[in-house]
Amino acid sequence: MVEAMQDAGVVVTGAGGGIGAALARRFAAAGARVVVNDLDAAKAGAVAEEIGGIAVPGDASAIVADARDALGGTVDVYCANAGLPSGGSEAAPAQVWELAWDVNVMAHVRAANELLPAWLERGSGRFVSTVSAAGLLTMIGAAPYSVTKHGAYAFAEWLSLTYRHRGVKVHAICPQGVRTDMLAGTGSAGDLVLLPTAIEPEAVADALFAGIEEDRFLILPHPEVAEYYRARAGDPERWLTNMNHIQQKWEADGR
Numbered sequence: 001m002v003e004a005m006q007d008a009g010v011v012v013t014g015a016g017g018g019i020g021a022a023l024a025r026r027f028a029a030a031g032a033r034v035v036v037n038d039l040d041a042a043k044a045g046a047v048a049e050e051i052g053g054i055a056v057p058g059d060a061s062a063i064v065a066d067a068r069d070a071l072g073g074t075v076d077v078y079c080a081n082a083g084l085p086s087g088g089s090e091a092a093p094a095q096v097w098e099l100a101w102d103v104n105v106m107a108h109v110r111a112a113n114e115l116l117p118a119w120l121e122r123g124s125g126r127f128v129s130t131v132s133a134a135g136l137l138t139m140i141g142a143a144p145y146s147v148t149k150h151g152a153y154a155f156a157e158w159l160s161l162t163y164r165h166r167g168v169k170v171h172a173i174c175p176q177g178v179r180t181d182m183l184a185g186t187g188s189a190g191d192l193v194l195l196p197t198a199i200e201p202e203a204v205a206d207a208l209f210a211g212i213e214e215d216r217f218l219i220l221p222h223p224e225v226a227e228y229y230r231a232r233a234g235d236p237e238r239w240l241t242n243m244n245h246i247q248q249k250w251e252a253d254g255r
């Protein structure tokens with residue numbers, strides 16, 4: 001699989017740090033030509049300089065054309081990694097819901113809309129969606145994040161079932177806690193649910209490359225998520241009751 005990435009044109013959004021930077025480094029180490037995207041131009045530039053990549057800063061949902069040009073006209077792998085860890089309940093302000101939906105879901109839709117015509121014409125392309133275990137399960141204290149990550153997973157799933165026979169590969173990465181600035185921003189809910197089993201961003205990149213090697217859609221850097229996912233589907237009442245117990249513990253601890 002490393003050989004397959006040699007000289008491939010790869011775009012990683014939200015790659016100024018965390019999981020995105022780890023993905024960019026891993027693809028570059030495999031010989032790919034990597035576009036590093038981030039809203040923070042300085043961070044994008046720093047990672048690009050480190051790995052010998054190309055910095056294309058800006059809004060992740062609007063850089064496909066510029067990234068394609070930077071790669072000489074062809075994107076082979078697109079990592080839709082940029083995301084927002086929006087907390088709050090149903091009462092979160094409308095703009096919080098709207099921004100979470102735009103960044104966590106619609107940015108993926110817009111990117112796919114630009115990428116797919118060329119991929120379908122040539123019969124190959126790879127779309128990597130950094131979702132979250134919250135997209136398979138949920139996350140206490142973070143309704144906008146949980147709901148939109150469900151949407152991101154659903155879109156990746158739809159892309160895979162619709163286009164896999166036409167050469168388009170899709171991977172949905174669904175980690176739990178990862179030691180990044182995003183985890184630090186989840187507050188007491190993250191400390192309770194995510195921090196105890198948090199992994200390094202490099203472990204997420206390792207899991208993706210293993211999944212690509214095995215041609216797997218669902219990438220679980222925390223293998224135990226598979227059992228949680230089965231429990232949710234097999235006995236939703238019990239699963240919801242158990243999750244509510246966690247919610248109650250969070251509330252009792254002072255949120």
